[in-house]
Amino acid sequence: MALAESLCDERGVRLTLQRKAVLELLLESEKPLSAYDLLDQLRQTLNKPAPPTIYRALDFLLEQGLAHKLESIHAYVGCLHPEHPHAGQFLICGDCGEVAEVEDKSLNESLDNAGKAIGFKTIHPVVELMGTCADCSAKKTEQN
Amino acid sequence: MALAESLCDERGVRLTLQRKAVLELLLESEKPLSAYDLLDQLRQTLNKPAPPTIYRALDFLLEQGLAHKLESIHAYVGCLHPEHPHAGQFLICGDCGEVAEVEDKSLNESLDNAGKAIGFKTIHPVVELMGTCADCSAKKTEQN
């Protein structure tokens, strides 16, 4: 969080109240939050935000690399290491809803190569693996 | 299309009128179609379908591996080789909107491995690369 502030300072962009509020919620929550989750939670603290407020804040955070959007579940997570731009991968557990962000070197290389054969220039890769996390796998085998 | 029919026959599932209509539209269109695009187009031929009709047909096609959903743009494409289940990757051009489906061996391996380190079991990988296709890249450099 302090890191986020100093980053914005360096870049000369403003981390305003609602932007900070949204980022805080995302970082505190272990699970990804949808835009409407954020809306509901912020209704209690800030002065009655409407959808555009949230979406603008989210757009800002995404641009600055402070948050990520998970396309396959329409939800957002805070980024844990926003200091360098990066293309992460997300492991999304369908049972408990938790998400792990990883950055696999060889996977990134493969991604780069995948398009090259046909001259495709990748700008933003979306890699989201839907499945079951270690904890939930263990719970399942226990039950049987 | 004939392939789709014989596949459904083998599996003992029914490729009904509206399912076939949706699949035809997807296969004919070079670009992905959103559920509402399909809705508009089918309004002219079929008898006034409502959203659930489309979504049910799409669900069926997805289950049978006859179509794919592109999560990052909320659109659907017909699958070109539905005979074996597979985990494809999609290259989506942000300029012209065209989509190429590829299946990269080493990429698939990397995907498998990415989760293993932390015991994550991948069920359905979503890999969509947003970028610029060869044609559109060429057009851009021409202009400058």
Added chain:
DNA sequence: GCAGAAATTTAAATGAGTAACAGGAATTTG
């Protein structure tokens, strides 16, 4: 303090997807 830019609020519309329930066609089973 003031002009201009950036950010926010408000209201309203569109796009995406789902729930619930009633009605029909098709296939099985007696």
Added chain:
DNA sequence: CAAATTCCTGTTACTCATTTAAATTTCTGC
């Protein structure tokens, strides 16, 4: 063939997600 079951379709209405447009406020540099 008729009854029972299942699967597919139609309709209405709703929720969630996202964007547009316009009016207003807040901030920053001069």
